Amino acid sequence: MATYVTKEGLEKMKAELERLESIERPRITQQIAEARDKGDLSENAEYDAAKEAQGMLEMKISKLKDSIATSKVIDESQLDTSKVAILTTVRLKNNGTKQEQKFTLVPDNESDLKAGKISVNTPIAKGLLGKSVGETAEIVLPNGNKLSFEVLEISL
Structure with missing residues (x-):
């Protein structure tokens, strides 16, 4: 099902996707690496929180990509x-x-x-x-x- 957007709205979604992929994704990957370096992952709350944040981010990126793909710009x-x-x-x-x-x-x-x-x-x-x-x-x-x-x- 198409989502109707203005040209401005589509540009905002694309900018948000770019920000999530180029800034937020590397930041969370870094947090996971730092937490992993702290040792035992079974009792590492920082690692669990970072992995959960990563999952939420990937879900948000996926939804945004779907929205962009199904968007129809209103002329x-x-x-x-x-x-x-x-x-x-x-x-x-x-x-x-x-x-x-x-x-x-x-x-x-x-x-x-x-x-x-x-x-x-x-x-x-x-x-x-x-x-x-x-x-x-x-x-x-x-x-x-x-x-x-x-x-x-x-x-x-």
């Missing part, structure tokens, strides 16, 4: 801004509070609430998908609360 030039979709930025009016908010809908692995980027799989994003400027989205949150947003603007 922003093909996006339609007439409706709310992934990678669009939407300016909303909360009909309850009358406050305006602005969000960019992004793939799961690129969400960053502080930067105004919300996962396309959140309840709010799901409720906004496909809406046009002027439409109202009625969204029921997992806790049962209901929100109502008017779509004011859609952009890239």
Whole structure:
């Protein structure tokens, strides 16, 4: 199954993979060597911890390689801004509070609430998908609360 990412998101994954393989892997290998040099491995907590860290690192590297291999970069030039979709930025009016908010809908692995980027799989994003400027989205949150947003603007 393809994982949709932005070009920026794919570059971040590749940079993280490079860091793990070129910096973290040699560091853990060195820790294992140092622990092994301390003698009896059956009672060596440092060796056990380093081997466990190595296993976790290799698992993380493997997952990252899989994610990169199955990633499909979203072509922003093909996006339609007439409706709310992934990678669009939407300016909303909360009909309850009358406050305006602005969000960019992004793939799961690129969400960053502080930067105004919300996962396309959140309840709010799901409720906004496909809406046009002027439409109202009625969204029921997992806790049962209901929100109502008017779509004011859609952009890239």
